[in-house]
């Protein structure tokens with residue numbers, strides 16, 4: 001159906017006793033979007049994915065995939081998932097695991113193709129119990145894509161992978177999304193979100209605190225950072241002078257190294273260099289996704305939101321969301337959830 005969103009979440013809420021894991025999430029994700037879900041530990045990313053997939057029942061609100069209930073979208077084979085708690089049978093080989101899942105789908109990819117897409121051809125004959133953490137993730141990816149889904153959910157897909165494995169994983173993911181499929185992935189690697197997502201949805205304390213393109217979300221922290229080394233004695237007068245240079249919003253220094261956050265880095269630099277000759281190793285950088293993440297999820301005071309982004313970023317939440325909620329050992333929600341989509345559909 002044209003114009004039917006791939007995902008429609010309407011005021012989703014989920015509480016576990018007194019813990020509000022998801023506190024009213026509304027999201028519309030169109031077919032073809034690649035969306036990163038970001039947020040500190042305990043922000044509600046996994047629970048949101050579980051609710052979208054129908055693996056957990058919302059306390060209130062609704063989730064639809066392709067205009068239908070999650071269950072019927074999964075039954076139709078349009079949805080794949082790679083979840084944190086998703087287990088594979090340890091005694092099967094990787095190829096057998098993929099073939100088993102393929103056998104319950106109506107229009108699966110050929111097993112060899114799913115293995116190749118997930119860069120699993122070389123480990124196809126290895127038993128699941130013998131796989132390294134990164135290999136296991138690849139095997140789970142092969143299992144997730146073999147149903148040839150239009151929509152794929154990935155919960156921390158590169159968690160156990162080294163740098164090279166992560167790079168390879170995202171290459172294979174790119175091939176998948178280049179074909180116009182929809183992907184929603186939760187990650188703690190902010191650089192992955194910045195590089196691979198079209199859209200970033202940032203959660204904090206169960207609520208959406210930012211929703212926009214990577215550059216829109218990064219722009220929530222305006223200004224630039226100037227780092228340099230000073231070969232002079234620090235005293236209160238110097239600190240005062242640096243902190244009041246044009247454009248400067250904040251100053252930090254440790255030993256000879258100092259950092260200025262400035263709204264007008266050109267003006268700051270001109271004044272800095274005309275006032276001080278003993279400054280070297282100057283580096284000017286834009287803010288990163290890490291900065292936006294900290295500003296949005298911890299309400300850091302040295303950043304101010306850019307007014308242009310008010311429409312996309314719910315700044316009223318930035319101020320009052322608590323800092324990162326400590327992750328509890330209670331991953332029981334995921335452990336208790338069905339391990340595979342086949343279990344949901346059955």
Ligand SMILES: Nc1ncnc2c1ncn2[C@@H]1O[C@H](COP(=O)(O)OP(=O)(O)OP(=O)(O)O)[C@@H](O)[C@H]1O
Pocket residue numbers: 016019020021022039040041042043044045046047048325327328330331332333334
């Ligand atoms: N079954 C459960 N029982 C009690 N609390 C739960 C359960 N499942 C999740 N929670 C709590 O809900 C909140 C959100 O958890 P969730 O796993 O969705 O966060 P997350 O953003 O995915 O975190 P992480 O980045 O650590 O994976 C946390 O406070 C968590 O402890």
